[in-house]
Amino acid sequence: MKNHIGRGEPRGPLDRNVLPLKRKEDADMRGKGNEGLTRREFLKRSGKIAAGTGFWMTSLGRSPAFGAKKDTMIVGMTQEAVLLNPLLYVLDGPEGMVEDCVFDALCDIDENGVFVPNLAVRVPTIENRDISRDGLTWKFELKKGVKWQDGQPFTAKDVDFTIKTVMNPKVPVRSRFGFDNVKGFRVVDDYHVEVTLSKPYAPFVWTWQTLHIVPEHILSKVPDIRTAPFSSQPMGTGPFTFHERVAGSHITYKRNPNYHRGAAGLETLIQKFVPNQAVMYTQFKTGEIDLLLNVGIAPERYEEAKALKDREIFLCPRNSVEQIIFNCGKPQFKDPRVRRALYLAVDKDRWIKDIFYGLVPRTLSYLKPDHWAYNTELKDPGYNPGEAARLLDAAGWKVGSDGIREKDGVKLRLTVSATSGERDREQAEVLLQQNWKDINVATEIRNFPSAVVYGEYWTKSQFEVLIRAYSPAPVGFDPDNTTRLHSKYIPIKYGQGANYNQYENPEVDKLLDEGVATYDRNKRKDIYWKVQKILLDEVPSGPIFNWSMIFGRKSDVLGYKVNPFTTHYTLNVAEWAWR
Numbered sequence: 001m002k003n004h005i006g007r008g009e010p011r012g013p014l015d016r017n018v019l020p021l022k023r024k025e026d027a028d029m030r031g032k033g034n035e036g037l038t039r040r041e042f043l044k045r046s047g048k049i050a051a052g053t054g055f056w057m058t059s060l061g062r063s064p065a066f067g068a069k070k071d072t073m074i075v076g077m078t079q080e081a082v083l084l085n086p087l088l089y090v091l092d093g094p095e096g097m098v099e100d101c102v103f104d105a106l107c108d109i110d111e112n113g114v115f116v117p118n119l120a121v122r123v124p125t126i127e128n129r130d131i132s133r134d135g136l137t138w139k140f141e142l143k144k145g146v147k148w149q150d151g152q153p154f155t156a157k158d159v160d161f162t163i164k165t166v167m168n169p170k171v172p173v174r175s176r177f178g179f180d181n182v183k184g185f186r187v188v189d190d191y192h193v194e195v196t197l198s199k200p201y202a203p204f205v206w207t208w209q210t211l212h213i214v215p216e217h218i219l220s221k222v223p224d225i226r227t228a229p230f231s232s233q234p235m236g237t238g239p240f241t242f243h244e245r246v247a248g249s250h251i252t253y254k255r256n257p258n259y260h261r262g263a264a265g266l267e268t269l270i271q272k273f274v275p276n277q278a279v280m281y282t283q284f285k286t287g288e289i290d291l292l293l294n295v296g297i298a299p300e301r302y303e304e305a306k307a308l309k310d311r312e313i314f315l316c317p318r319n320s321v322e323q324i325i326f327n328c329g330k331p332q333f334k335d336p337r338v339r340r341a342l343y344l345a346v347d348k349d350r351w352i353k354d355i356f357y358g359l360v361p362r363t364l365s366y367l368k369p370d371h372w373a374y375n376t377e378l379k380d381p382g383y384n385p386g387e388a389a390r391l392l393d394a395a396g397w398k399v400g401s402d403g404i405r406e407k408d409g410v411k412l413r414l415t416v417s418a419t420s421g422e423r424d425r426e427q428a429e430v431l432l433q434q435n436w437k438d439i440n441v442a443t444e445i446r447n448f449p450s451a452v453v454y455g456e457y458w459t460k461s462q463f464e465v466l467i468r469a470y471s472p473a474p475v476g477f478d479p480d481n482t483t484r485l486h487s488k489y490i491p492i493k494y495g496q497g498a499n500y501n502q503y504e505n506p507e508v509d510k511l512l513d514e515g516v517a518t519y520d521r522n523k524r525k526d527i528y529w530k531v532q533k534i535l536l537d538e539v540p541s542g543p544i545f546n547w548s549m550i551f552g553r554k555s556d557v558l559g560y561k562v563n564p565f566t567t568h569y570t571l572n573v574a575e576w577a578w579r
Contacts, residue, residue, distance in 0.1 A: 070578040071267035073557070075570075076280045076289035080273040081251060084242070085231040086212035087165055087173050093294045096568035097271055101253045102149075103212035103236035106140055106159070107205065108571065111563045113372065113477075115205060118261075119143055119154065119213060119237065123205065126519055135200030135519050136183075140208075142191040146260045148215050149235050155190040161216035163195075171225060177483065178207030200517040202524060203478035209566075212236070239264040239574035249273060265559060265577030284311070284552055291557055291576075293569045296549035299357045310555045315548045317370070317564040319477050320469035321363055324432070324542040327464055329490075329502030332412060336538040340381075341391035342414075343542040345439045346432060347383045352545050355427050360545040365532045366470055366481055368546040368564065373479035373525050375532040389439045399440045413442040417457070418467040420447040425467045432465075461492050461500050469547055477565050479528040482512045485540075503540035555579075 081094040086103050106120040115123045121141040124130035130139045146154040163185050166173050181204070184196040197204065215235060222228040234242050237260065240253035253269040274280035277295055284292040285308060297305050297313070305313045324343065326333045333339055352360055363369045364378040397405040397412050405412040416432055418425035426447065433443040448457065457463055470484065483489050487504040489497020508531055515527045535541075551569075553560055556579035561572050 072270065073266050073268075073290045073576060073578070074270045074272050074288070075291045075293060076272050076274050076284060077294035078273070078275055078277055078280055079294055080248065080275070081245075081271065083231065084234045084245070085214070085225065085228075086234075086236075087162070087171070087214060088226065088231065093567075093569055094271070094273070097570040097573070098234065098242070098251065099212045100238070100568055100570045100573050101240040101269065102234050102238045102242050103214070104146075104238050105210070105212050106142075106208045109209050109477075109563070109565045111561045111565070111572075113565045115209065117143075119146060120208075131519070135202070135517070136197050138195040138197070138204065140193050140195075142193070143260060144191055146237055147258055148217075148237055149241050149256055149258075150215075152215070152217050154213075154237055156187045156193050157190075157216045158213050159193050160185065160187050161220055162211065162213045165214070165219070165225060166211065175210070178204050200519065202516055202519050203480050206478050240269055243268075259574065261574065264574040269573070269576075281305070287554075290554050291560060292552040293549075296551050299359050299550065302357060302359060302550055305550070305552060308552075311552055312555050312557075313550060313552045314562060315359065316551050316562045316569070317361075317368060318547040318549060319368060319564065319567065320471045320547045321366055321368065322360075322467070322469050322544045322547060323366070324544065325463075325466045325468060325470075325501050326540060326542070327461055327466075327501050328504070328540050329461055329492075330464055332410075332414070333464075335395050337391045337395040338397065339539040339542075340537070341388040341395070341439070342436065342441070343539045344381055344384045344391070345388035345435050345441075346542065346544075347435055348544055349383065351428055351431055355424055355431075356545065359550065360548050363543050363546045364536055365543055366484075366535070366541070367479060367528075367532070370564070371477070371479065372521070373528040375529040377529070378532060378536055381536070385435070385438050392439065392441075403440055404442050405440045411442065412440075413444065415444050415446050415464045416467065417446050417448065417453065417463055417465065419450045419453050421449075428467055432467075458500055459491065461490075461502055466501075470541070471567070479524070480512065480516050481531075482516060485531075485535075486512050501540055503538075505534065505538065508534055 075097070077094045077097070079094045081098050083095055084098050086099045104119045106118060107115050107123050108118045109115050117123055119142060121143055122128060122130065124138050124140060126133065126135070131137070140159070142154070142156060142159065148154055163179065163182070165171055166176060166179050167182065178201065181197045181199060181201045182195060183198040186194045188194055218235065219225055219228060219230060222230070232245065239256055239259045239261070241256050243252040243254045245251045250273060251271040253271070255264045255267050257263050272289065274283060274289075277298060280289065280292060281297055281301060283289045296316070302313070305311065324346065326339045326342070328334060328339070348362065352358060352362060361369055362380070364380055365374055367374045392405055396407045398407070400406045400411070414436070416429050418429060429445045429447075433445060436443050453466070458466070483498045485499060485503060486497070486509050487499070487506075488494055488509070489499040490502050490504070491497050491500065492502070511527050511531050515524055515531070518524050518527065558577045558579050559572065559575035561575070563571050
């Protein structure tokens with residue numbers, strides 16, 4: 001499925017009255033603190049410019065000349081990295097940059113979705129015999145000659161310490177998914193480790209791509225990894241060393257000349273925090289930011305941004321899918337005909353064109369449409385309010401005297417929620433409200449701050465209908481979605497998992513169990529095609545589109561690669577350079 005670029009044409013009163021375009025922010029807007037600094041002033045305040053430093057600088061508002069010698073690049077992000085230890089909970093975008101600059105994983109995944117070795121000599125497979133035929137034993141040979149940035153050698157002890165830390169229930173690590181299947185771990189020698197699983201688990205390779213290794217010789221000596229100085233002064237094996245963090249302002253990284261994959265293309269990398277999206281875009285226009293990532297450029301600025309001189313604007317598909325999530329545990333949603341009817345009644349194309357300017361691709365699954373396991377034979381149910389009304393009639397929800405559907409004396413009144421302040425979703429809620437009114441369903445919009453929405457309202461399954469984005473798997477970009485779909489992972493029933501919308505289907509449970517126990521990709525693909533077909537028929541969550549962020553760079557920034565297979569934006573940071 002291709003991206004359809006450009007804004008949809010206005011279509012009736014919806015666009016004029018209840019879906020207004022987002023307001024145009026003042027192009028000259030400046031924030032407080034470091035937000036309004038010129039590039040030169042910013043680097044001066046950061047202590048990065050002094051006589052004789054040799055740093056090449058641009059004039060404010062002008063793109064760098066091609067061929068100029070430069071060693072420093074400024075990356076703009078609206079969110080601030082705070083937790084700098086890669087094992088602790090992270091905000092994937094900004095804190096993911098810390099991981100990619102300072103640390104390494106055993107395996108990485110490239111922009112084509114192919115796993116490649118990093119700290120490991122090769123990626124384990126059944127074919128190269130690093131995975132046993134029964135899928136239970138995984139062997140890793142580690143690269144020799146790798147040094148920590150303090151000069152100490154990287155060995156199997158570091159991998160052993162990292163795994164034991166992740167599996168320690170007292171440590172609030174980012175995720176234990178995948179490692180909860182580990183039955184045993186053995187250090188064979190300094191450069192060989194062996195992992196034994198309790199049952200076959202095909203997505204296990206993803207756990208090694210998302211797990212960045214930390215130094216045993218430092219962290220094994222601290223009483224509590226959470227409060228260790230390491231969390232504010234990280235040290236790894238990565239392409240850059242951590243230089244400084246100024247809270248509310250920036251992080252500076254310096255090139256690691258001894259990086260085991262070859263020295264990075266930049267001497268200095270600055271991760272600048274600009275909390276206002278419009279201000280960050282303005283700084284990108286004026287040249288104070290070289291590479292604009294994170295939340296990116298607002299959709300309504302896309303056409304304007306494409307016309308900027310000496311700038312390149314590009315779409316970066318993410319793994320998350322915007323969905324209408326129905327709480328299947330609520331009485332009105334137990335019948336799949338009701339969920340399907342509500343999904344049919346939503347004008348999904350209008351959602352994409354009028355709210356997102358056609359910049360996000362339609363998807364019919366919890367997977368992005370270019371995922372290897374995406375079911376390309378799924379048929380879009382489209383926008384069909386007539387069929388929706390017939391389904392509700394068949395399910396026993398008849399139109400009452402007041403024009404609202406009812407069944408057994410209960411009115412079909414729904415509460416739709418999202419995070420307050422998210423204008424895109426607020427506009428989508430109004431669209432839902434109008435669409436569902438057309439089929440005689442009453443809708444109340446109730447939004448809350450994110451801390452409330454993703455607190456007990458979500459985790460205790462208190463919501464009725466929620467608009468939010470889902471990434472399929474907690475372990476990388478594998479098609480497995482067990483923790484969100486399997487009935488054993490309904491947390492308010494069984495105390496585990498993330499099946500917060502309480503979906504239950506024995507056939508889906510069986511398929512999900514087969515999917516993680518199967519290592520053959522073609523067989524796994526068949527399994528997940530069946531899962532997606534059932535989900536589109538029963539609609540526990542109604543998929544709308546695959547999120548794409550609008551990023552920008554100066555035209556002479558080289559090496560940046562869009563990688564839709566990782567939640568990070570900066571995985572190949574060592575390859576960045578200036579023309």
